[in-house]
Amino acid sequence: MVKEIYSKTVKGLTLLELLVSIGLLAIVGGIAAVIFFITIMNASKSDTIREVKQNGDYAISVMERMIRGARIIEDPASCSGTSTSSITIRNPDNQPTTFSVLSGPPDQVASNSTTLTNNKVKVNPGGLTFTCTQNSGKAPIVSINLSLSQAGTTTKVAEITTIIFKTTVSLRTY
Numbered sequence: 001m002v003k004e005i006y007s008k009t010v011k012g013l014t015l016l017e018l019l020v021s022i023g024l025l026a027i028v029g030g031i032a033a034v035i036f037f038i039t040i041m042n043a044s045k046s047d048t049i050r051e052v053k054q055n056g057d058y059a060i061s062v063m064e065r066m067i068r069g070a071r072i073i074e075d076p077a078s079c080s081g082t083s084t085s086s087i088t089i090r091n092p093d094n095q096p097t098t099f100s101v102l103s104g105p106p107d108q109v110a111s112n113s114t115t116l117t118n119n120k121v122k123v124n125p126g127g128l129t130f131t132c133t134q135n136s137g138k139a140p141i142v143s144i145n146l147s148l149s150q151a152g153t154t155t156k157v158a159e160i161t162t163i164i165f166k167t168t169v170s171l172r173t174y
Contacts, residue, residue: 048150048161052121056148056165059109059116063099066091066111067142067169079132079140087130087142101128106151122151124162139171 013021070089073079074096086100102110106122109115117123127147134140149162 045159045161048159049163052148052150052161052163055117055121056146056163059148060144060146060165060167062111062116063109063144064167064169066097066099067144068172070097070171073132073140073142073171076132079134081131081133083129083131085126085128085130087132099128099130104151109146117148120151121148123147124149142169142171143167144169 067073067087067089069092071092071094072090073087074090075086075088075098076082076084086098088096088098091097097111099109099111101123102108102113102115104119104122106119107127108117108119108121109123109128124147127145129145131143131145132140133143144165144167146165147162148165149160
C-alpha cells in the first residue's frame, strides 16, 4: 500500500498579504515622489540663485573697475553723500560713462546703452544707488548698492530670490 502524501502548494497570495503589499508599495512610492519633487524644487532654486548671483557679481565688478579707474565723477557734481540712482564718470580716455537702470521689462543695470545684466534678472525698484563722499584733499569714494532678483513673477514664496550686492570704491588719483 502506497501512502500518498499530499503537499499543499501555494498558488497565490491571500487577500491580506495582497493588501499589505499594496499598502507598503504606496508608502514607499509616496516617500520617493516627495523626495523627487523636493530635489527638483531645490535644483530650480539653486539655478535661480546662481543666475542672480552671477549677474550681480559681473555688474558690480564692471562698475567697480570703471569707477576706480575714472578721472573724475561728473554727475553727481559734488560728492556730498547724497544717494542717486545713476552716476556719470569720465574715463581715462576722456569719454563719459553713465551707470543707471535701463527700464525694461525687466529693468536692467546699464552702462551707457549696454546692459550689464541679462533678461533673466531684474533690478528691484530703487535697487541701484550710488553714494559719493569725499574728504578734503582725498579721492572720492563711491558706495554702490545693487538689489537684484529673478525676472518674471512667481506666486510661491520659496521661489523668490533677491540678492543685495554692496561695495565701496575709491577713485585712483591721476
